[in-house]
Amino acid sequence: MFETIVPLLIDGLANAALIFLVAVGLTLVFSVLRVLNVAHGSFYSIGAYAAASLGLWVVGAGLPGWLTFVSLVLSAALVAVIVGPVIERTLIRWTYGKSEAVQILVTFGLFLILEDLQRIVFGVDSFYEDTPVQLLGSIEIGGVVYLTYQLVLILLAAALFVGLKLFIGHTRIGKLIAAVVADREISQAMGINTNRVFMIAFTLGVFLAALGGALTVPQAGVSPGLGADTMVLAFAVAAIGGLGKIEGAAVAAVIVALARVLAIYFAPELDAVAPYLVMLLVLLVRPYGLFGSATTRKI
Numbered sequence: 001m002f003e004t005i006v007p008l009l010i011d012g013l014a015n016a017a018l019i020f021l022v023a024v025g026l027t028l029v030f031s032v033l034r035v036l037n038v039a040h041g042s043f044y045s046i047g048a049y050a051a052a053s054l055g056l057w058v059v060g061a062g063l064p065g066w067l068t069f070v071s072l073v074l075s076a077a078l079v080a081v082i083v084g085p086v087i088e089r090t091l092i093r094w095t096y097g098k099s100e101a102v103q104i105l106v107t108f109g110l111f112l113i114l115e116d117l118q119r120i121v122f123g124v125d126s127f128y129e130d131t132p133v134q135l136l137g138s139i140e141i142g143g144v145v146y147l148t149y150q151l152v153l154i155l156l157a158a159a160l161f162v163g164l165k166l167f168i169g170h171t172r173i174g175k176l177i178a179a180v181v182a183d184r185e186i187s188q189a190m191g192i193n194t195n196r197v198f199m200i201a202f203t204l205g206v207f208l209a210a211l212g213g214a215l216t217v218p219q220a221g222v223s224p225g226l227g228a229d230t231m232v233l234a235f236a237v238a239a240i241g242g243l244g245k246i247e248g249a250a251v252a253a254v255i256v257a258l259a260r261v262l263a264i265y266f267a268p269e270l271d272a273v274a275p276y277l278v279m280l281l282v283l284l285v286r287p288y289g290l291f292g293s294a295t296t297r298k299i
Contacts, residue, residue, distance in 0.1 A: 007144055008261055014150035016257035017157030018212050022230055023237035024164065024249040025208030031181050031244030032201035035095055038107040039087075040209055041231025042114035043079065047210025048222035049118060050075035052127035055217065059131055068131040072218075076211035084203030092202060093195070111231070119224060126223035133218045149219060156215070160208075161250050168246075177201055181244070209234075236279045242292025251290060 026040045054071040091110055095103045136148035168174040180187045180197045188194050213230075216222065237256050241248025256275045263274040270277070282290060 006142060007146070008258075008265060010146055010150060010154075012258035012261040013154045013254065014257075015260060016253040017153040018216055019233060019237055019257055020157050020250055020253035021160065021208050021212030021215070022234040023241070023253055024161075024246055025205035025212075026234045027238045027241070027244055027246065027249050028164075028208070029202055029205035030238070032177055033092065033096070033198050034184075035092060035103050036100065036107070037092070037205070038104055038231065039111040039114060040107075040205070040234060041227040041229075042111050042118070043083065043206045043209035043227075044213040044216075044230045044234075045118060045222065045227035046083065046114065046213065047076045047079050048213030048217050048226060049122050049127065050079050050210070051214030051217045052129045052222050053122075055129035055131060056127070059129065065131050065135050068129065068135075068218075072132065072214040073211065076207055076214045079210040080203050080207035084206035085199055087206075088199045088202040093198070096198075111227070115224075115227060118227075124224050126221050127217070128221040130218050130221075147219070153215060161246070164246055173197075173200060233275060236275045238289075240279050240282045240289055242289030245289070245291040248289055248291035 022040070022044050025043075026037065029035060029037050029040070051072050054075045055068045058067045058071050059065070087110070091106055095106050133147060133149045136152065138145050139148050139151065140146075166174075168178055176187075176192055176197050177200070179190075179192060180194055184194060187197075213222070213226070216226075233256070237249060237252045240255065241250070241252035256278055259274040259278045260271060263270040286292070
């Protein structure tokens with residue numbers, strides 16, 4: 001029994017860690033900007049391609065292997081700093097105040113453009129760079145051998161969750177973000193520069209998505225189509241947890257990841273649909289998600 005449950009749990013939590021990073025970025029952007037960003041999955045795949053390219057360069061240049069760990073975080077930060085402000089100040093800012101249909105169409109168009117750009121820049125071949133996994137090796141727990149990298153992913157996601165909570169609740173910019181989420185109009189009336197808050201929140205969302213993609217590379221690589229798969233899964237997790245809820249994204253990521261792992265072990269034919277079956281069941285019982293609630297809409 002132990003040899004069955006523990007691997008399932010560790011596999012599920014490791015997958016949940018990557019899903020959480022993407023979903024929490026999506027839900028953060030929605031809670032602050034009130035924009036359902038369909039292009040969010042593209043930032044995940046761009047982060048993965050950037051990390052693979054930078055990691056392969058580090059290895060090819062004969063630099064120390066530990067620098068591949070630095071390249072994972074550095075690539076995500078570069079993607080966020082270069083891509084985030086530019087897209088927020090142009091396409092995303094143009095959608096503020098417009099209908100949800102317009103926002104979805106604009107961001108979906110952006111998603112298609114970014115997907116084509118990735119094929120032009122990186123081609124259609126898959127990229128693999130697993131130096132971090134090799135350096136960390138494996139560890140034995142209760143007679144079962146695991147990749148140490150998986151355990152690091154779980155710890156990193158937990159640390160990011162705590163870090164986000166502390167950032168929102170105990171830093172000046174975090175409190176400004178919370179104020180804008182609570183009431184945008186009153187925040188503007190009090191002199192808060194909401195445009196600056198929007199740009200920071202969107203860039204942070206891009207960083208979280210790109211970091212999720214970068215951390216995927218050492219254990220799974222990156223190939224065309226990764227962004228589309230991730231985007232759909234992130235939306236499912238955000239919907240289950242409740243849009244705009246960091247805690248909801250964390251809990252939903254664990255539920256979805258465990259559902260996928262259980263499906264792979266016991267009913268492989270349900271692997272692809274397991275997350276969406278969970279979403280359907282949750283939304284039938286709680287239409288606003290596990291942590292969501294009905295909100296009053298201003299007219």
